[in-house]
Amino acid sequence: MSQISWLGPQDPFPNPLIEADPDPSVPGLIAVSERIYPGQLARAYQQGIFPWYSDNQPILWWSPDPRMVLKPNEFKCSESLRKIIRSFTQNSPSQIVVDDDFGAVIRSCATSTRKNQDGTWITHEIMDAYTALHEQGYAHSIAVREDGQLTGGLYCVNFGGMVFGESMFSRKANASKIALAALSAWCLQLGVSMIDCQQETSHLLSLGATPIPRQAFLEQLQTSINQTNIDKSWTFDKSILHHWI
Structure with missing residues (x-):
């Protein structure tokens, strides 16, 4: 089983068509980052990925199935x-x-x-x-x-x-x-x-x-x-x- 990617400022997002659900216990969670870095949100949307998290969590990036x-x-x-x-x-x-x-x-x-x-x-x-x-x-x-x-x-x-x-x-x-x-x-x-x-x-x-x-x-x-x-x-x-x- 692969691990959920922890992204730095310049790291690319995993491709959700290829690396979907790296942790089956958290379906749809594609990556995590410490913060939303400049340019990262635009790149995410163009790959069908969006952030959804709470104040006490890191930035959680999702590509759910179904959509x-x-x-x-x-x-x-x-x-x-x-x-x-x-x-x-x-x-x-x-x-x-x-x-x-x-x-x-x-x-x-x-x-x-x-x-x-x-x-x-x-x-x-x-x-x-x-x-x-x-x-x-x-x-x-x-x-x-x-x-x-x-x-x-x-x-x-x-x-x-x-x-x-x-x-x-x-x-x-x-x-x-x-x-x-x-x-x-x-x-x-x-x-x-x-x-x-x-x-x-x-x-x-x-x-x-x-x-x-x-x-x-x-x-x-x-x-x-x-x-x-x-x-x-x-x-x-x-x-x-x-x-x-």
Whole structure:
């Protein structure tokens, strides 16, 4: 049995297609590092690897099998959600704001209380690392604002034609669903075929996400990150939601 790699600043990640699950007792754990080194997060995503750990742990890098994904054309927009979206689009002070509130969105995701979850994996180091990706144009936020107040949103990572969903939050019922509906509609418009959701949850299942084999995900990833038709400006607003109504 091989050992889980302990990575230094310049060490490459193991190939999850070849060196998957080096320790079968911790399936999906591909590598460990002392911290998130400069450039490491971008390299990880392009290999289908992401960090997920707690404050008292080293950086744990994962490539789970199966992988939870949402195909934008399979987003489940229920009739009740359509009514909420219709009301949102008709309310003049309501807004979808892309990338103007990245810091506020990631902090809100970090501090949101979640059912059956004690604490957060979005540590200060995680926030710093994803903010750096945002400044490089690879991480994005979608904020839902109603009457000037931030009521929900999400942040994600984008390389080529692959979007990696990271975390959502709601301060008002269904606000994060509105953000995900906006992202899904934008992905459909641009030809993005898959949103990575990483791990299975009942909430994601209810919105149309489904688990697929790791190998299928990694093969699709290699095709998608070479797409060049993605609008790097990430400019859209609430009018994108008309796709669902």
